Amino acid sequence: MNTTASVPDGEAFALVCREYGDPPDIQRQALEPSAPLEADEVLIDVHCAAFNFTDHLLVQGRYQERPPTPFVPGLDAAGVVRSVGPRATRFKPGDKVISSGVVGAWSTRLVAPEHRLVPVPARVGLADAVGSINSHLTAYHGLLDRARLQAGERVLVLGANGAVGKACVQIAGHAGAEVYTAARGDGDTFRLARQDGDHGPTVPAGELKQGLRELLGRQGADVVVDPVGDRFTEAAVRNLAWRGRLLVVGFAAGDIPHIPTNLLLLKGCGILGVYCGGLLIQETDAFTRQLAAMLELMGSGVLTASPQELVSAHDFQQAWSRFSSAPRGTKVVLSFA
Template sequence: MKALLCKKFGPPESLVLEQVESVALDARDVRVAVHAAGLNFADTLMIAGQYQVKPGMPFSPGMEMAGVVTEVGSGVTRVRKGDRVMSTCVYGGFAEERCISEDMVFPIPDEVSFTIAAAFPITYGTTYHALTDRAALKPGEWLLVHAASSGVGLNAVELGKLMGAKVIACSSTDEKLQIIKGYGADEVINYTQENIRDRVLAVTAGRGADVIFDPVGGDVFDESLRCIAWEGRLLVVGFAAGRIQQIPANHVLLKECQIVGVNTAQFIKHKLEEYRSRFTMMLRWTAEGRLRPLISATYPLDQVPQAMAVVMARSVTGKIVIAIR
């Protein structure tokens, strides 16, 4: 099979496409013929050696994928050969096939394409966990979403509205903000032209944001602490800015706010069945049109480095998907 390989940590152009041998199945593994794989910012960090997970060399990046089960291990009970599935696979998605535990594959409704499903698990799984389990977002609360045009940010806008929140979305261009408005944002902020703190306080009549969704970190986190509401919850989702912030404890004390970490891998470890049930629900919402995953572009497997460059340039709205078959 063909697989895109990272043989040493480095930039996207260091990746190579090669023929590799298929791996043997363990008893509870399934083999999936990959049709499409989602591209995430974390993939660019992983190949650079800057992500918390560092696979052994060589490895294929690609944290999520969708395809058809072609073989099952002797102990598999959840799926059958021929099933359409998607998976959170951490790495290995940018290949023609992937072997993975049956626990980490999820059935896809017939109404949902492989392209849509491939872009689903990482960002929707993270966002739902963040807003429900970690923030306990309530109807009527103000939700501030940073990087709202990114895959995870746009999902936060969309799910936040479904949960009844009033959403303020931040992005870098008016063009991106127009798309975000189409996903339900009540207020938008072009952070290249407006001060985030001042605008949030104006919109919320001085209250501040009850929940802040922050996949950026760095200066954005610092600004968030200045516009969080009393008893607000600031979700630490990632550090796309590159600087891991230090938290001034006096701000936490003064606002009686919470700084809340979001690590979906821990949720999966401790509450796997609940994690699985959420995809059943959210994929049903997608089939019904209540969720509308935005795919901005698709690239073939041999153009993953070019696709990664687009992601790293922050010029993507929604998700990019890699077409494998």
């Protein structure tokens, strides 16, 4: 994507949610000239913004927060610095940056506090960066912050064919871990494998516990990454090593699991929640540092970008349709450039 292009002032617009719904009433609205920046603020020419699952729920009125309408949705944006406030020293006009958690991202212009912005490495495209935040930062935060993964430890990734799972496999391998995967197969099955090329069997979901036992042996896994949930979580916990850690990432399979606590006692293991939204709210500086570190891994080639589909922000109805019909694991990204 061309990082020098920007929308002329007379054509600047935001996508405004006027009414919640399925689909919501979202219309383009021309932007007024930008007000003078506060001391530490940065004005960004937004080139693209993520259409996240959170955004999808929010504009339907199904999220826990319901901003009064009208409002500009969007939490993740990537673009180029247009101007900076008098005390903003980390960035200059022309720099590629990304913001996450700054409300109002679905707009050709975004004002953000300087400390909430992260530089985008030269080798990382803006659409790739913004389309990979949710999956890749979750993987980074979960494995390297919450689990404190060490070289030589054994990591089992459930749902390894999803966006979070793929990122976890790459990060765990980079950290020097032994990586094992359980990917959803055709029907109600899991494909089990070792990432060193030793492929295991495909097992019915009801036999996942035994399949993992054969894959991992009696030693088990030091860390289990679980974005799947449902009844599959207990099968993974039963294959944790002594002092193992279960990373609770999500519940893609449906139900929230109930883990017998005697298993935790007998294995001396722990359950760790992985929630980047909470990290953003509770530890904003840590969130920003980890986002920057994750992007550096993308820039160095350790992490490959999540699949994403660029849709013009001028045609929100197409974006709305593609959110549900795009291939699984593909992020819809709104293009404003």
